[in-house]
Amino acid sequence: MSNQFASSTTNDDDRRAASDDASVADLTARLELLAEENERLRDEYRRARQTSYRRTALGMAGIGALAGLGGLLFPSSQTVLFALGGTGLFAGVLTYFLTPEQFVSASVGERTYAAHAATGAELVETLGLSGTSVYLPTGNAADENAGVRLFVPQHREYDLPDGDDATTLFVVTDDERKRGVAVPPTGAGLFHEFEGMVGDTADRPPELADQLADALVEGFELVESATPDVDEDGRVTVAITGSRYGAVDRFDHPIASFVAVGLVRGTDRPVTLESAESDDDRSDYLVTCRFDDEE
Numbered sequence: 001m002s003n004q005f006a007s008s009t010t011n012d013d014d015r016r017a018a019s020d021d022a023s024v025a026d027l028t029a030r031l032e033l034l035a036e037e038n039e040r041l042r043d044e045y046r047r048a049r050q051t052s053y054r055r056t057a058l059g060m061a062g063i064g065a066l067a068g069l070g071g072l073l074f075p076s077s078q079t080v081l082f083a084l085g086g087t088g089l090f091a092g093v094l095t096y097f098l099t100p101e102q103f104v105s106a107s108v109g110e111r112t113y114a115a116h117a118a119t120g121a122e123l124v125e126t127l128g129l130s131g132t133s134v135y136l137p138t139g140n141a142a143d144e145n146a147g148v149r150l151f152v153p154q155h156r157e158y159d160l161p162d163g164d165d166a167t168t169l170f171v172v173t174d175d176e177r178k179r180g181v182a183v184p185p186t187g188a189g190l191f192h193e194f195e196g197m198v199g200d201t202a203d204r205p206p207e208l209a210d211q212l213a214d215a216l217v218e219g220f221e222l223v224e225s226a227t228p229d230v231d232e233d234g235r236v237t238v239a240i241t242g243s244r245y246g247a248v249d250r251f252d253h254p255i256a257s258f259v260a261v262g263l264v265r266g267t268d269r270p271v272t273l274e275s276a277e278s279d280d281d282r283s284d285y286l287v288t289c290r291f292d293d294e295e
Helices: 004-071 075-097 108-129 187-198 204-220 253-269
Strands: 133-135 148-153 181-185 226-230 233-242 272-279 283-291
Touching: 108 133, 108 181, 133 253, 148 187, 148 253, 187 253, 204 226, 204 233, 204 253, 233 253, 253 272, 253 283
Parallel strands: none
Antiparallel strands: 133 148, 133 272, 148 181, 226 233, 233 283, 272 283
């Protein structure tokens, strides 16, 4: 009897083990299918975007060809039509061959930034920092951080550390009012790209603010609209609508950080940043940068 019971128990264990193995194999197969489907959807998305770009290129080339043909048919308007034709063909060729091979969705970028925002917020809370954000020039504009560091002072009543002191994460000086944390700003990389876009960066706040706002909308497509306002007291406020990276009032948000880094580089002065939700219907967030106006 005991042998029959032991045999039955063994058979049950074998069946359970076989069932578990089958479940694991089934789950593994499903995961592989999901991974393949996910990759297929990504490829289709990339192809759809590339197709859209290339259709635009063909449309431009077609307009250029029609304008060139019109120049042959209407000699009195040849100058204008040939110029339009050349522009259309040139734009079509550029659009076709410069079609991006990869696209990163805004949601992926926002989630990547969210981890940085959470880390910064925890750092401020855990260390009991003031929460004030000051972007400091470090004197080395050629470095990967665009010569700027984000300094969060320990005390609400603070003094600014020297540029060399702010090049390390923990700023510990003999003067307690200059202590805090300094981190590379998220806007530094964007500013490097911005310099390549505009060539000559304005050195006066009104013109520079316009350039930075245009870059947010047209260059990086990070926002739907960005409207700068500059006053004579050393304040630049940019009204933001339609942020692609979510709430702009988080720690070192790329949009606000880019504006602050750009103003630091343009004025070579420390910039204190405040970002908050707008209290009217004309914008979603207000990014306010303050610096001492020496002019």
